[in-house]
Amino acid sequence: GQQVMQIPQYQHVQEGEDFTTYCNSSTTLSNIQWYKQRPGGHPVFLIQLVKSGEVKKQKRLTFQFGEAKKNSSLHITATQTTDVGTYFCAPPGGGADGLTFGKGTHLIIQP
């Protein structure tokens, strides 16, 4: 599968601050998915990006796919305690039609 690096591994923010996680690949990606895993829970699909330079928004979450399709980012505006969890990027890989998951960024929010 295609390997990606996610940074940062951990991010502490005060509630109300913004948060960004980055996903970087050394190879061009056909698409990339993002998942969120709450503490003690299971990953849940957030979004898929396919086009070069694509930007998608879900309320306070903004997802971007780089022009070269080698990187992606997730930005959360004005974090809330419900945003706590681990955010994974997942390009294709790991078996036909499967995914390769990055190590994730753990978001910790201090009230």
Add this chain to the structure above:
Amino acid sequence: DGGITQSPKYLFRKEGQNVTLSCEQNLNHDAMYWYRQDPGQGLRLIYYSQIVNDFQKGDIAEGYSVSREKKESFPLTVTSAQKNPTAFYLCASSFLAGGSTDTQYFGPGTRLTVL
């Protein structure tokens, strides 16, 4: 109520014992996957299956075995050959998107602890 279920939620076993983790889905998905997650880490693929009676090794298949006798079911056996089996095991399923990548739906997971 559609979804993917895993049982049990918590499982304890003694060293040297085999144990089977259940995964069932009623989403009519073709593909099913097993992942292992260690504390603070990402997901690593153990096995996957695209069709009944066929499955493929993932990145860390050693010490594990699977079967796919029915489309809905994909049980994972953790054998005594797995040297460090304590982990969180996640099952997932998806449609086969025919060359692109479809969304994966995850079960709630099974936490296995070897005593």
